[in-house]
Amino acid sequence: MVFEQRVKMSDVARTAGVSVATVSKVVNGRYGVAQATVERVQQVIHELGYEASLGAQSLRSHRTNVLGILVAEFEPFSTELLKGASREVAGSGYQLLAYSSGDGEGAAIGWERRSLARLSGTLIDGAVIVTPTVVETKHGFHVVAVDPHTGPSGLPTVDSDNFAGAVLATDHLLSLGHRRIAHISGRPDLESARLREAGFRKAMADAGVPVDERLVRVGGFRTETAASTAAELLALPDRPTAIFAGNDLSAISTVDVARGLGLGVPDDLSVIGFDNIPESALVDPPLTTIRQPLQRMGAESLRLLIDLIAGVERDTHIQLPTELVVRASCRALR
Amino acid sequence: MVFEQRVKMSDVARTAGVSVATVSKVVNGRYGVAQATVERVQQVIHELGYEASLGAQSLRSHRTNVLGILVAEFEPFSTELLKGASREVAGSGYQLLAYSSGDGEGAAIGWERRSLARLSGTLIDGAVIVTPTVVETKHGFHVVAVDPHTGPSGLPTVDSDNFAGAVLATDHLLSLGHRRIAHISGRPDLESARLREAGFRKAMADAGVPVDERLVRVGGFRTETAASTAAELLALPDRPTAIFAGNDLSAISTVDVARGLGLGVPDDLSVIGFDNIPESALVDPPLTTIRQPLQRMGAESLRLLIDLIAGVERDTHIQLPTELVVRASCRALR
DNA sequence: GACGATGTCGAAAACGTTATCGATACCGAT
DNA sequence: ATCGGTATCGATAACGTTTTCGACATCGTC
Incomplete structure (x- = not known):
């Protein structure tokens, strides 16, 4: 030693x-x-x-050449962003510091404010905050929000086109001949959830298919809540032939429930998700879903942050396209 | 504003x-x-x-309740570890800070020493270093190495059983009837690469199949170098019927090359990888590979670090088992 | 040979926090 | 009334840097 x-x-x-x-x-x-x-x-x-010493250095100089990514937890969504961000930061002269407050479940609301207060002013020159719910902006400190959970704030933002993605998903089901289509929506307080539901309604309206309101129910983006919602839908006398779940977690959960009821997916029920988390490809059957370009979102958010710090004049709201990923959880209505 | x-x-x-x-x-x-x-x-x-302020606090008190994970870059391997570490840290009272020096390619040797010097003593109470090549231990600062690239150092270490995994991979190919099996090895200076090659040779020897030395070539664990190595192997007059690639990146690269040469995988060539990074399940065909329990390795390394800081007496070398994951890139020799 | 200009260096203050230790106030007991 | 003890609080010195600014040498110029 x-x-x-x-x-x-x-x-x-x-x-x-x-x-x-x-x-x-x-x-x-x-x-x-x-x-x-x-x-x-x-x-x-x-x-x-x-x-x-990073600590001493930043304390005095307020300039560290380190950028922060603040996340509630390192789960698939944020780590995908991280990969993209890491690629973008290479060669930029900056270093990357990812920080997680680590309160179990990331449940403690306001984690983004606390983490930001802890690191800003010292330690980092700017930050990307992943899926923040509350945002407040400090003077002279640059922050970019990725996939914020509330509507457009004053903050520079990177997100994907949730509305168009939902239209894509619904159109896919419609094109397969489905008419009784259900939607398991996300948390009503989240902007992305609202946009996905809106996209669903728009696609249905454009196709001239009336929405049966009993088939639109809140699933909350979470495994358990989505499961009970799916169970309700499938217990209906005239149950849907297809379900557009608000995110992949809900979709995977829905498939499980259908299986439990003796329904085959996609034979008796088509299910489509949203997000394209890596797990979606691994489940059985592989999930048809809408892809958000997560790595690219990570890269764009970092680019935006660097530009903001450098004082570059540019658009501060970046919206990336979503994309249909066809796998095996949907099929044509017989 | x-x-x-x-x-x-x-x-x-x-x-x-x-x-x-x-x-x-x-x-x-x-x-x-x-x-x-x-x-x-x-x-x-x-x-x-x-x-x-984390900076000021740590400067003075030398205690921050923040643990660091130091990586060369945020790529699939390290982000998987991160997920496991994140889960383990929840509720431990610590927060997690992942740091990447961000020198393009992570090529600059000695990044772990530099990052450590930058963060230790201030900012973090201990660190997990991912795939370090050089290690030196500072007095009074706790460090755990994950999958270190050099042989057993004095450091507490978490890794997986590379040797047994390589035997598993090779046995799988042998059991499918393959005899002309090639191995694309990793960087010769890395311990894991050496162990995988050793496991390959051991399995071949135990099966009584002589190793054709022309079929064992360095691929360096990287996409480009593995590609040219694969091209060499497949250009051989009596080309191999199966290839055991040193890691998944090399394997995926090998599949691409084979495709380019008009060879079908797995019809004309079986390919098996090592690591089971998430991407392996998504490529076409899905890759048969050896799973390292990355998330568990991340969790174990954090647990070990926390115990060391707390002064718990325990085993400081954790080796986790590897596992064969059969997907679609290998088939029996016709 | 005196002078300003230029080049080189170090003393000292500041950044936001923590830890030590002395000052003050109050209390009950003699 | 005096005293020791206890509770409460604040001045102050660190921690390892960066930055300002003044001190000193040296040099070329008239």
């Missing part, structure tokens, strides 16, 4: 025979140090393996 | 009519503050939305 304390700037200074002020100038490439001194100090830095 | 600066401890102190010292005591729940004062200060903290 090596006995080795953290090597700090004063250690470098002492070894090189200069002051810490000079070392700082060398590290930051500032003017006013003799060439010979620069080289000597750099030599010592290299030998001692000195690296500036 | 709200004009709002970061609210700091002195703001709270002023509003509550006490000193910053008192506020600090309240925040940290230390003894020596009147009950009435505690309540008043907490009220103000809540109203102003005060949150301690």
Whole structure:
């Protein structure tokens, strides 16, 4: 075991025979140090393996070249974003710091505000916040919201076209001949859920198919609640022949319930989801769904953040297209 | 736009009519503050939305309740670990901070040392380092290595049984009747690559099938290099009927190359990978591979780190089992 | 040889927090 | 009345950086 304390700037200074002020100038490439001194100090830095403390550095300078991604939890959705963001940040001169408050379930509301308060001003130069519910904007600190849960706020935002995606999903079912189509909607307080329901209604209206209101029910985007909703729908005397679930979790849950009732998917019931989380391809049957380009959303949000910090004038609302992914959970009505 | 600066401890102190010292005591729940004062200060903290600056806090106290996961880049491998780690950290009282140095390609060797130097001592109380190549241990700072690229160091380590996994993969191909089996190995300087090659040779030897040395070539674990290696193998006069690729990236790349040459997978060539990254299930054909329990590895590494910090006496080398995942990229030799 | 200009360096303050320790106020007991 | 003890609080010094600004040398110029 090596006995080795953290090597700090004063250690470098002492070894090189200069002051810490000079070392700082060398590290930051500032003017006013003799060439010979620069080289000597750099030599010592290299030998001692000195690296500036992020904490101390940011405390003083309010500039760290680190960007933050704040998430409630590292689950499939946010990690996909992370991959895209990571790719975008490479070569930009920034480093990436992903932070999770880690309160179980990410349930504690206001996590984004707390995490932001903890890291902003010090530590990071800007942040991407994933699926925030409440947003408030601090002066002089740049924030980009990805897939925000409330409607358009003042914040720069990256999201996908939930409305068009829902139309796509509904049209797909319609084109397969389905008419009794149900919709399991998400949490009513979430903008994305509202848009998906609106898209569903629009597609039905355009096709001249009246919506049976008993077939539109809240599923809450969650496995358990969606399951009971699906059970209700399938217990109806004239049950739907197809279900458009508000997200993939609900869809997967719906398939399970149908199975439990002895209904085959897609033989007796077609199910389509939304999101295209990686799990959707792995379930049986593989889920037909609407893809949100998550990695690209991650990349775009980072690009947007970097541009904002650099002061580039640009559009601050990016909406990416959604896309139909046909797998095996839907089939034509016989 | 709200004009709002970061609210700091002195703001709270002023509003509550006490000193910053008192506020600090309240925040940290230390003894020596009147009950009435505690309540008043907490009220103000809540109203102003005060949150301690991670940077300043750690600079002074060397204790932050934040654990770090250091990765070269956020790619599928590390994000899977992250999911597991995130689950484990919930409810532990710690928060999770994932950090990527973000040098393009993660190629710059020594990133783990630099990131560690940057964050340790300040900011984080301990760290999990993913696939480190060089490791050195600082005094009094706890580090766990996941899937380290060099052999057993002094560090606490979590990895999976690469050798047994390679045997599994090779046995699978053998059981399908293949005899001309190639191996695209990883970077020779990496322990996991060596173990996988060793497992391959062991399985071949046990089956009494001699290894044709021309069929064992370095692929380097990377898409491009694996592609050219695969091209070489498939250009051989008596080309292999099956390929065991060192990891899934190489395997996917190999399938692409085979396709390009007009070879069907699995009809004309069987391909098996290693890792079971989520992408493996999505490619066409879905990849048969060896699963490393990545999420569990992430969870175990965090558990180990927390125990080490808490001073729990325990085993510091955790090896998790690997598992064959049969999908559609291998078939019996006709 | 005196002078301003220029180049090089270090002392010291500041960033927002925590920890120590002394000051003050109040209490009951003698 | 005085005193020791206890509760409560605040001044102050750190933590490791960056930044400002003044000190000192050196140099070319007239």
